[in-house]
Amino acid sequence: MSLIWLLGLVLAIAAVGYALGRTRALSSTNGDIRKLHSLPSYYGANVALKSAIPALLVLVVWLVAQPLIVSGVVSSDIPDSAIPEGSSRGLVMSEVKRVAAGLDGAVAAGTMSASYAASAQADMDDVTKRMRDAQQITPEALTPEILTAGQRFRAMVAQGKWAMTAVVLALAVAGAFWGLRESHAEFRARNTVERVTKVLLIAAASLAILTTVGIVLSLVFNTYEFFTMYPPLEFFFGTTWAPSFSGRGGSSxxxxxxxxxxxxxxxxxxxxxxxxxxxxxxxxxxxxxxxxxxxxxxxxxxxxxxxxxxxxxxxxxxxxxxxxxxxxxxxxxxxxxxxxxxxxxxxxxxxxxxxxxxxxxxxxxxxxxxxxxxxxxxxxxxxxxxxxxxxxxxxxxxxxxxxxxxxxxxxxxxxxxxxxxxxxxxxxxxxxxxxxxxxxxxxxxxxxxxxxxxxxxxxxxxxxxxxxxxxxxxxxxxxxxxxxxxxxxx
Incomplete structure (x- = not known):
């Protein structure tokens, strides 16, 4: 299931929960709004928030954590012999991810079947040709180790997506039932909704800071990767800029x-x-x-x-x-x-x-x-x-x-x-x-x-x-x- 459809289902569950929570609160007082602690809309909002927020929070965390976990697992299985001289495990993983994306693109374009993309007996040259026919970016030289790692990366990502879908939808439904159980006259729905709204506003205000932190961290990690391959003193004090793309940086x-x-x-x-x-x-x-x-x-x-x-x-x-x-x-x-x-x-x-x-x-x-x-x-x-x-x-x-x-x-x-x-x-x-x-x-x-x-x-x-x-x-x-x-x- 695509991410758009998953978001749509979560929001749909929240919308249905809003209507049911409002109706259930009114029915608990036989339609007499004066006996409710809060307005009916607060009861509906309580159900919608408890349905959507936990599910969306888990979705965001899953989307952030899954690539890191999968990359760590696949990277640990790559033998040291598959890492070229002058490269690193992190750079090899970038090629593995490119191969996994190329296999997905080739399957989507119809140049190879899903079973062939996952086959351990697939020919390196044939796989490369099929990915290029699908206009996918391929490594300079596809090796068996990188292909195997790419196939495993692709399989683990697919399994993770299905697990994520099941967990997120289960949380959305469970949150809706939790909110519906609270939709009765004595529940202080207004207080709960106001507290949650305050937390959401604080999170929105923190978004710019977190975005800045993410940008800085991405720059720091890749800059560190660069300085493991090129001397920092030559970079900061060198007076010649002459990159060479003929090899892997030998004469640059x-x-x-x-x-x-x-x-x-x-x-x-x-x-x-x-x-x-x-x-x-x-x-x-x-x-x-x-x-x-x-x-x-x-x-x-x-x-x-x-x-x-x-x-x-x-x-x-x-x-x-x-x-x-x-x-x-x-x-x-x-x-x-x-x-x-x-x-x-x-x-x-x-x-x-x-x-x-x-x-x-x-x-x-x-x-x-x-x-x-x-x-x-x-x-x-x-x-x-x-x-x-x-x-x-x-x-x-x-x-x-x-x-x-x-x-x-x-x-x-x-x-x-x-x-x-x-x-x-x-x-x-x-x-x-x-x-x-x-x-x-x-x-x-x-x-x-x-x-x-x-x-x-x-x-x-x-x-x-x-x-x-x-x-x-x-x-x-x-x-x-x-x-x-x-x-x-x-």
């Missing part, structure tokens, strides 16, 4: 320094464009523009924030790049060879960040107390002097926080860099040369058939972990500054 040089340099260089150019324009726009809108102009100009400026980044990337590739070549290329100053360069990506990324800087700075400047302005005017200062000597210094912590948040947004940008900056990993001060960033290389490393058995693929997680730490540090620093500013003026 994976130094992150040129990627970090390109990331920060493009971000600096973007901030050099976005900060002055965004800040001046915020000053005009908050200090000079009238209500009518502000009501029109600010929404129009913030429209830029809603444009997809791929559109900005196309704008960089088709418009800004050729324009810069016509000015700084062979027919102009002779500094620029092609449209893909740091300057191209930086200018377009800066345009994208303008509404980000402008909107935050505008809100921060408007938060400066009017009494400070009135005091400056009372001392004879002009409007421009008041802005320079009173408003901006008072708003400076918040403006710095806005700039740092914009910087973290620039560091994490991908599509503008991919289309506007090129793919060259180099250390150079020339803004008219092509460079690349950490995010662009993450995309390129994971493009195509991903085989997580080599450092060239796993390096994407190390790059992502490095970028996560950098942007997290910037965000924490920016939020600290903004919070300190708000505590001062609120």
């Amino acid at each position: 040089e994976l130094g992150i320094v040129p990627l970090l340099w390109g990331t920060f260089y493009i971000s600096i150019v973007a901030l050099a464009v976005a900060v002055p324009i965004g800040l001046f726009s915020a000053i005009y809108l908050s200090e000079y523009a009238g209500p009518k102009v502000r009501a029109i100009a600010k929404p129009l400026l913030e429209v830029l924030a809603g444009i997809p980044t791929i559109v900005y990337g196309l704008f960089a590739l088709l418009t800004v790049g050729p324009l810069l070549v016509s000015i700084f290329g062979k027919d102009g100053f002779g500094w620029m060879q092609s449209g893909t360069a740091v300057m191209t990506a930086g200018i377009v990324m800066g345009i994208m960040l303008i509404p980000f800087v402008s909107s935050l700075s505008d809100d921060i400047i408007n938060a400066v107390p009017q009494s400070l302005r009135d005091g400056s005017y009372g001392l004879g200062a002009t409007k421009s002097e008041t802005i320079k000597q009173v408003v901006l210094p008072a708003a400076l912590p918040g403006i710095v926080g806005a700039i740092l948040l914009a910087a973290s947004r620039a560091i994490g940008e991908t599509m503008i860099v991919v289309l506007g900056a090129g793919a060259a990993a180099r250390l150079s001060l020339n803004p008219f040369e092509a460079m690349t960033t950490v995010t662009a290389k993450i995309v390129s490393q994971l493009t195509g058939d991903t085989d997580f058995s080599s450092p060239e693929m796993l390096v994407a997680f190390a790059l992502g972990m490095t970028l996560f730490v950098v942007t997290l540090g910037l965000n924490i620093f920016a939020l600290y500054i903004v919070r300190k500013y708000r505590e001062q003026y609120e």
